[in-house]
Each structure stands twice: as C-alpha cells, then as structure tokens.
Amino acid sequence: MAIPVRSAAAPRRLVPSIPPASSGHVRGLACFGTRTGPRGARGLSMVVADSTSRRAKQADGGDGVLGAPVLGGLGMEGLGDQLSVVMKFGGSSVSSAARMAEVAGLILTFPEERPVVVLSAMGKTTNNLLLAGEKAVGCGVIHVSEIEEWNMVKSLHIKTVDELGLPRSVIQDMLDELEQLLKGIAMMKELTPRTSDYLVSFGECMSTRIFSAYLNKIRVKYDAFDIGFITTDEFGNADILEATYPAVAKRLHGDWIQDPAIPVVTGFLGKGWKSGAVTTLGRGGSDLTATTIGKALGLREIQVWKDVDGVLTCDPNIYPHAKTVPYLTFEEATELAYFGAQVLHPQSMRPAREGDIPVRVKNSYNPKAPGTLITRQRDMDKVVLTSIVLKSNVTMLDIVSTRMLGQYGFLARVFAIFEDLCISVDCVATSEVSVSVSLDPSKIWSRELIQQELDHVVEELEKIAIVRLLQQRAIISLIGNVEQSSLILEKTGRVLRKSGVNVQMISQGASKVNMSLIVHDSDAKALVEALHQAFFEDDVLSQVEAENLLVG
Numbered sequence: 327m328a329i330p331v332r333s334a335a336a337p338r339r340l341v342p343s344i345p346p347a348s349s350g351h352v353r354g355l356a357c358f359g360t361r362t363g364p365r366g367a368r369g370l371s372m373v374v375a376d377s378t379s380r381r382a383k384q385a386d387g388g389d390g391v392l393g394a395p396v397l398g399g400l401g402m403e404g405l406g407d408q409l410s411v412v413m414k415f416g417g418s419s420v421s422s423a424a425r426m427a428e429v430a431g432l433i434l435t436f437p438e439e440r441p442v443v444v445l446s447a448m449g450k451t452t453n454n455l456l457l458a459g460e461k462a463v464g465c466g467v468i469h470v471s472e473i474e475e476w477n478m479v480k481s482l483h484i485k486t487v488d489e490l491g492l493p494r495s496v497i498q499d500m501l502d503e504l505e506q507l508l509k510g511i512a513m514m515k516e517l518t519p520r521t522s523d524y525l526v527s528f529g530e531c532m533s534t535r536i537f538s539a540y541l542n543k544i545r546v547k548y549d550a551f552d553i554g555f556i557t558t559d560e561f562g563n564a565d566i567l568e569a570t571y572p573a574v575a576k577r578l579h580g581d582w583i584q585d586p587a588i589p590v591v592t593g594f595l596g597k598g599w600k601s602g603a604v605t606t607l608g609r610g611g612s613d614l615t616a617t618t619i620g621k622a623l624g625l626r627e628i629q630v631w632k633d634v635d636g637v638l639t640c641d642p643n644i645y646p647h648a649k650t651v652p653y654l655t656f657e658e659a660t661e662l663a664y665f666g667a668q669v670l671h672p673q674s675m676r677p678a679r680e681g682d683i684p685v686r687v688k689n690s691y692n693p694k695a696p697g698t699l700i701t702r703q704r705d706m707d708k709v710v711l712t713s714i715v716l717k718s719n720v721t722m723l724d725i726v727s728t729r730m731l732g733q734y735g736f737l738a739r740v741f742a743i744f745e746d747l748c749i750s751v752d753c754v755a756t757s758e759v760s761v762s763v764s765l766d767p768s769k770i771w772s773r774e775l776i777q778q779e780l781d782h783v784v785e786e787l788e789k790i791a792i793v794r795l796l797q798q799r800a801i802i803s804l805i806g807n808v809e810q811s812s813l814i815l816e817k818t819g820r821v822l823r824k825s826g827v828n829v830q831m832i833s834q835g836a837s838k839v840n841m842s843l844i845v846h847d848s849d850a851k852a853l854v855e856a857l858h859q860a861f862f863e864d865d866v867l868s869q870v871e872a873e874n875l876l877v878g
C-alpha cells in the first residue's frame with residue numbers, strides 16, 4: 327500500500343494524485359472525527375505528539391505496523407486563511423488500519439485544499455454496537471464480556487491501533503467506558519433510544535481518535551456534539567437545528583485562524599438541545615454532518631468518499647452492472663436517497679442545496695474515478711432516467727371507503743389516522759373513495775412493534791373503510807427527467823408487458839423526478855434488472871426515444 331510518507335526535507339506541496347473532477351481544484355471538507363470519550367465536555371485539544379518520535383515507515387514495513395506519516399515541515403501555516411473543502415469518509419473507507427493509512431495518504435496529498443475531515447465509525451462498528459446493546463439487555467452482567475459483537479468491536483480497534491503503531495491508550499479509556507456501558511444496559515435490562523445513541527457514538531469517537539492520532543500533529547480532533555451540532559431530541563433520527571450553522575462556523579473557523587491544523591470531526595453525532603445528551607442523525611448520518619459543515623463554513627465543495635465509484639444507476643449489490651451517474655441535481659439525489667438508495671443520507675442534500683455547494687461522491691478505493699458531481703442544475707436535455715432504486719419489505723394498505731363519510735371527508739380522515747399514529751407514508755395512489763398507500767419500514771423499530779402498529783392502524787381505518795393489508799411488497803422508484811415521463815412510462819410499460827410482472831400500484835409526483843411501482847417482493851429484483859437493461863444498457867435508443875428526443 328502506498329502511503330505518502332513525508333520527510334522534513336521534502337518539498338512542501340504534494341502532487342495531487344486525484345485529478346480534478348471538474349474544471350477547478352477538488353475542494354471539499356474532510357471530516358475524520360476524534361474524541362476523548364463520548365461523555366462530558368471536551369473542548370478542542372491540540373495534539374502535541376512529537377512527529378519525529380515516531381518513525382515514519384512505508385505501510386507495513388515488515389513488523390505489521392503502518393508507520394505514522396512524518397509531517398515534519400508540513401505545518402498548515404502558509405496554506406491560506408480559509409478552510410475550503412469537506413472530505414467525509416464513510417465506514418467502508420476506514421474499516422481497517424490499512425484503510426486508515428490509505429485515507430491519511432489521500433488527505434495529505436492535498437494539503438493546499440485545507441480540508442475539514444469527517445469520519446464515520448470503522449466498518450460495521452455501528453451495527454455491531456447496536457447488536458451488542460440488544461444482546462446486553464438479555465444476557466446478564468457476567469456474560470457481557472462474551473458478547474460476540476462487543477468482542478469484534480474491541481478487537482478491531484485494538485488491532486487497528488497496533489497496526490498503525492499507536493499506543494493502545496489512544497482508545498483504552500473509551501473501550502473501558504464502553505464495556506461499563508454495556509454492563510449498565512445488562513443490569514438495567516433496558517436499552518432506551520437515548521442510551522442506544524450514546525452507545526453507538528463510541529464508534530465515531532474511536533475512529534476519529536485513532537485517525538487523528540495517526541495523522542499526528544497536523545490535526546485537531548472535534549466531537550460534533552461539543553462544537554455546536556445542536557439537534558432535536560429525537561434519539562436515533564435527530565434533526566439538525568439552525569443554531570448549528572453559526573456555532574459550527576464560529577468554532578471551526580475561529581480555531582483555524584488561531585492555529586491552521588486539519589480539523590477531524592466525528593460524523594453522525596449531535597447534542598439534543600433539550601436533553602444535552604448525545605444524539606445521532608439517522609443511519610448514514612455522517613453525510614449530513616459533512617454537508618452541514620460545508621454550508622456552515624461556505625466551503626467550495628463537499629466530498630463524500632465511499633466504496634463505490636459514485637452514485638450508480640442502481641445498487642450494485644442488487645444489480646452488478648450498475649454504472650456511474652456523472653452528474654445529478656440536488657433534487658434527484660434527494661429523491662434517490664429518500665426512496666432508499668443507501669449511498670446518501672436522505673437529509674444530506676438540504677444544507678448543500680441551501681448553501682449551493684457542490685457535493686462530489688468519490689470512491690476512496692479508486693480515487694482516480696471522477697465520481698458523481700451533485701449541483702443545483704445540470705443539463706437535462708438528453709436525460710431520460712437517472713437511477714433505479716429498490717426498497718424491499720414494504721407494507722401496503724388498500725383502503726376503500728364504506729361511504730360512511732362524505733367523499734370530501736374520507737381522505738382527510740385516513741391521513742389524520744396516520745398522523746395520530748405517527749406512521750410515515752411513502753407512496754400514495756387515490757380516487758375519491760379509495761386510497762392505496764405504502765408504509766415506510768424504516769420508521770418502525772422492531773418486528774413486534776411492526777405487527778402491533780399495523781394491527782392498530784388497520785383497526786382505526788376499519789372504522790371508516792374496508793382495509794386490505796398487503797405485505798412483502800417492494801417499491802421500485804425510477805428517478806429521472808420529469809419532462810420525459812411519457813417516455814419513461816412507455817418504456818416501463820414495455821418491460822412490464824414482456825416480464826409479465828403485475829404492478830400493484832403506480833405513483834408519480836406532479837413535478838417530481840420520480841415514478842414508483844409497487845410489486846411483490848419476489849418479482850422485484852428481476853424487474854430491476856430488466857428495467858436497467860432497457861434504460862441503461864440498450865446501445866441504440868429505441869425509435870420512440872429517438873423521435874421523442876428529436877421533437878424535444
């Protein structure tokens with residue numbers, strides 16, 4: 327593995343290994359977060375480790391240790407007075423010591439970019455912490471140390487500091503605190519949403535701590551909840567409040583002016599404005615941390631580094647022939663994320679759109695790939711379809727009025743029931759006396775609750791309607807050019823006719839860039855493949871398309 331190792335005598339500027347993806351420099355904010363522990367106030371702490379005391383080595387110089395990059399002579403002084411980019415690295419980008427070293431190399435390749443770095447938890451740490459928490463509830467205090475997922479988290483982080491040549495003390499306090507927390511959960515036999523957020527926050531806190539220790543003395547570590555990320559108190563899915571922007575800008579910019587060192591920030595985390603407790607921004611929320619910092623500081627670009635070459639025409643796990651989408655609008659990216667494309671957090675485009683800051687999705691495993699550039703506008707002339715998103719395991723309700731209510735009261739009453747029960751609706755198709763809806767499975771927490779909630783909603787709806795509950799459905803969302811909706815419909819119709827799949831509901835927003843088909847789960851994957859082939863793999867445009875584009 328190539329890690330750019332700098333010596334004191336080496337020239338100050340490194341040659342960028344990533345070609346600028348657009349006309350100018352790649353500019354963004356990179357967040358690698360660190361902290362001293364999830365609890366309690368921790369102010370900014372400047373790391374004063376002596377870079378010369380740790381010998382720099384090429385990656386794994388024979389003793390399994392990835393030497394810390396030698397940064398002698400590479401102070402951030404003289405690099406300008408403004409932070410200019412955010413670089414966010416997801417769990418897949420920092421899943422091991424080798425990956426952290428790669429990412430460090432990537433960042434140090436662009437010292438002139440003056441990045442803010444945002445980091446997620448290593449690999450599958452968040453999932454493992456959640457599972458460990460669930461197991462702790464039922465296993466008894468004396469068995470906590472045997473929880474498999476806890477041991478995986480512990481060994482991954484210890485192995486990482488060992489391989490990076492860092493002292494274990496970098497994370498030891500946090501590991502101790504984490505074990506205590508799991509024992510506390512075991513003792514209480516309860517895992518509240520608040521405790522769950524606190525539990526998972528250790529993931530980001532440990533990754534950023536390790537990373538900033540590895541980057542040595544050109545970085546400072548920040549816990550998002552200590553630098554102004556103020557959120558609602560909705561644990562597990564908190565919203566960022568407006569007060570965050572000036573607070574984060576003041577802190578990061580103010581500190582940078584005093585001492586220009588790369589800020590490394592924990593993704594995913596905030597502080598509830600009422601509770602003062604650690605909150606999380608919903609799964610994948612580090613993207614939102616990055617765009618929030620981008621807007622707060624008015625940066626030139628926000629980069630989110632993933633394990634794929636950008637936003638693709640569909641999830642490569644569902645269909646491996648997916649292709650990179652080079653350009654997207656904020657609106658398209660939002661729809662895509664909202665309808666379940668895991669690649670971006672659904673709320674993450676909002677700050678970027680409001681601040682009009684381009685977002686670039688890049689591959690940390692393949693930095694030379696140009697990635698996807700997301701901006702306010704793009705040339706839509708030749709665009710028909712952008713991406714296909716599949717969301718499985720969806721529940722659908724078919725609700726037909728018993729005509730007890732007047733026609734005008736029916737829909738209002740149906741949606742009032744959803745509002746009362748806090749049930750989120752994804753897709754809707756209506757007539758005056760009937761309505762079909764799909765429910766968002768991500769809004770429901772556990773299996774028992776799903777059935778309980780569904781029974782309740784059906785019971786309420788049956789007071790005014792005949793209700794059919796349809797489970798194991800899938801939503802296939804076609805994100806594309808609204809101007810081409812007839813063409814999309816026409817082409818989709820042909821695919822459906824050929825495949826013989828029965829569509830149970832179609833929903834399309836009037837001005838939106840998406841159309842959703844609801845089909846049985848068992849038909850979904852094959853249909854996505856057929857649609858992908860029709861829209862993205864037919865070399866020659868069909869006659870209809872060609873004519874349509876000519877007319878357009």
Ligand SMILES: Nc1ncnc2c1ncn2[C@@H]1O[C@H](COP(=O)(O)OP(=O)(O)O)[C@@H](O)[C@H]1O
Pocket residue numbers: 415416417418419446610631632633634636637638639640641642643667668669670713
């Ligand atoms: N349309 C899509 N384009 C790209 N990736 C997608 C898409 N839909 C789903 N994915 C999945 O999203 C993953 C990247 O997002 P994520 O797991 O959040 O990355 P990270 O942990 O690096 O932030 C990919 O590995 C891919 O499996």
Ligand SMILES: N[C@@H](CC(=O)OP(=O)(O)O)C(=O)O
Pocket residue numbers: 415416417418446447452453529593594608609610611612613
């Ligand atoms: N670690 C958190 C936050 C996050 O954004 O992760 P990632 O960037 O790996 O999707 C999660 O798994 O949800």
